[in-house]
Amino acid sequence: MTTTLPWVFLPGWGMTAASLQPLREQLSGEKITLLEWPDDPECWRQAEAGNLDALLMRLAEQYPQPALWLGWSLGGLxxxxxxxxxxxxxxxxxxxxxxxxxxxxxGKDRPCHWGLNPAELKAFVRGFKKQPEQAWQHFLNWQSLGEPEGNRVLARLQAQKPWPTFALNTGLQLLQQLQAAELLKNPSLPWLLVRGEDDPLCEPWSALQEAYASENVSWVTLQACGHAPQFSEPQQLANQLLAWSSRL
Structure with a gap:
């Protein structure tokens, strides 16, 4: 089963395109472009100042045609x-x-109570500013929690070369600020939200499902995995993507 629409994959905070390669390998019949986050300091400075357009434009330049977009973690936002x-x-x-x-x-400004405890992210940001290398390793460990073979997933994550510090700092700011509640309230396109059942960074969908109901929005929880199912359950994830895209 394949889809006629091409795919664009966008990795998470600090991650390279290679972090989504295992998923691409499970979708060998699909046309997939793996995006890299830009290394241009100027577009990150603009994003930090509240102008996300420059960053979005740089990403769009890598594949300026219509496609299905998959974003992992920060890439999803x-x-x-x-x-x-x-x-x-x-x-x-x-x-x-x-x-x-x-x-x-x-947060109190969110339409419903869902998401990571903001105190956890604030503590991580403080630690990153003081000791970025240690904080980076902590983040990789954090992501591997909930994976049945956590050490193997951790090794795959550690193989990624992290972004420059200026980009990591801005990415943390975006994690705290970006939200797409209006899009979820009035989705103008098909939207699939996928999480691993033991993901420590992405809570169960129940609160969001109660607050938002739309024929355009689908919710999936993958079994026996956490925040990095492309490493631990790539076939299960690929099957869900194909089942969803085949209905479009």
Whole structure:
């Protein structure tokens, strides 16, 4: 089973395109482009100042045709902003958020109580500013929690060369700030949200499912995996993507 639409994969915070290669290998019949986050300091500076357009434009330049966009973790949040964009939204014909919801952290300003405890992320940000290398290793360990073969997944994560510090800092800011509640409230495109059942960074969907109901939105929980199912359960994940895309 294959789809006629091409795919674009966007990795998570600090991760390279190679972090989604195992999933691409399970979708060998699909046309897939793995995006790299830009290394241009200027677009990250603009994003830090609240102008996300430069970052979105740089990503769109890598595949400027309509496609199904899959974003992992921070990539899911940014892909959702791409879908919302007045000019670039036409490039996103379907959206998959992997290990990501419409926002990352919970908060009083959120439409419903869902997301990571903001105190946890704030503590991580403080640690990253003081000891970035140790904080990076802590983040990799954090991601591997919930995976049945955590050490193997951790080794795959450690093989990734992290972004420059300026990009990592801005990425942390985006994790705290980005949200796509309006898109989830009035989805203009098919949207699949996928999480591992033991994901320590992405809570169960139940609160969001109660708050948002739409024929355009689908929710999936993968069994026996955590935040990095492309490493631990790539076939299970690929099957869900194909089942969803075949209905579009």
């Amino acid at each position: 940014v892909a959702a902003k791409m879908a919302e964009h007045h000019q670039l939204g036409q490039l996103v014909t379907g959206l998959v958020s992997l290990g990501a919801g419409p926002w990352f952290v919970a």
